[in-house]
Amino acid sequence: MLDLYFSLPNPMISPTVVLSVIGGVWLVARFLRPSKSPLPPGPARKPLLGNLLEFPKAKEWIKYGEWTEKYGDIISLNVLGQTVVVLDSTKDVKELFINRASKYSSRIRMTMIHLVGWEVGTATCPPGDTFRATRRFMTQILGPHAVKGYVEVEDEEISAFIRRLVRTPGGEMNLQLQRMAAAIILRLTYGYEVKADDDEFVALAKNALRIFHTAAQPGWIVDVFPSLRFLPSWFPFATFKRKAVEWRKVVEASRQRTLDWTRTQIEAGTAAPSFAAQLLADSERMKDEGLFSMVLADLFAAGGDTTMASGLKLFLALATHPDAQAKAQQEIDNFTRGERLPTYEDRPYLPYIDALLKEVQRWDTPVAPLGLPHCTSEEDVYKGYCIPKGAIMFANIWSIFHNPEKYPDPETFKPERFLEKQERKTASGDIINEDPNHFVFGFGARHCPGRHLADSTQWLLAAKLIATCNVSNAVDMQGRHLGSRTVEFSPGVVSQPARFTCIVEPRSPQAEGLLFEGAN
């Protein structure tokens, strides 16, 4: 989700309009800024444009890392009047996003997203009553206790996915991982089972998400002048409004069709347990059906791409680190003696698998290298710097994971770093080899509500895959053999390894037998 919160304007409206309007706002904001404290340091700004010209076009986390090395742990940039603050140290991230969460937990408001019908989803909602109501529902359905009840569904979908990979060597792994992620989320959310690669409901959800991505692109004139949203769609030049009206129908129909599908199943007495079924039985929440149907749609939007990206990272890490794969296989074999497949209950007895998963999260590029930007809802002063109201706040998770004091030898894939029994600290009191899960799922009030589900999905995927298959020979689309340091990751809020193929084959006839046991 959300390749959207921050990038550069595109030509949907004239650059001159954007420059003059935002420049004006910038000048006013600059002179009206009440605080006497300076903004955090950063690269020199040009009048009106700020840092627009040197703003990185992709993989911003790397450039931000260079800038923080030069200017300090907290830097600020200005892009056409918008203040962007980047945090590079765990202490600052925790202090601002967690301890001062009341000021640092808003989101950027984008009018076009509202117009196309994604207006009150959890991920885009500013703090307030609606946000609290949606997060309460998320905690009910995705809290640690609830998630224990989903292991069977996850297990079935993951095993089916691995069988499909083994049955069709050279098959499309991205597609299959996407299908697996969608199948888990749609089954838990609506009780709906995905039966084919080109499933109709997956296509509906993906289409609604595509509209979200397009609406989130910067450059819509209505994001610059929000009052234009009141223009009628017949108004000359109001192309944005006509598109918004058309797209809103698609987004709303997608939500309605899936929820109605569950409704029909309940009426027919054939419904499987699901979040939608819980919702439909909840007369209080159903008073705001529009809001909660959007919360359900958010789960696919926020959980689909992230689950797929972390799955791809797992395959790549295994294929490029055969020693780590062999150690993980040995650990499982010692425990199960190869007589059965590992189950989720085995997790406490398989510490290397957990350590390997943590290293997969940390290694190279994290799934969300800058998290999802938070936005300040009021001005704050921190370490003598002014953090203005409305500032876009990034935590550079990539940079934290590559800090050699915090993660010694950060470029090396080393699961063992997470097996240390004794907690050690750096000279500045930062925990060495801290659990990456403290970072990859975001922070404070916006902390990912799907993290327990994501965590159990990843564990089950890793344990089943490692127990039954060898993953090897990762090759990029140019036919180059990938080693641990030659991997490319995509730009974007959710980053994933650039397309690659690898061989996934059963470790032994016995392992293959266990994988296919009872499967039809």
Ligand code: HEM
């Ligand atoms: C490896 C998998 C995942 C990763 C790395 C991940 C990461 C994140 C991050 C970094 C955020 C932003 C947190 C912040 O702003 O501080 C987030 C938000 C969110 N995630 Fe996840 N996520 C994953 C899986 C999931 C799943 C499986 C679901 C649901 C089924 C989910 C639902 C959400 C929602 C609804 C939000 C918005 C929360 C809000 O704005 O209040 N995520 N996630």
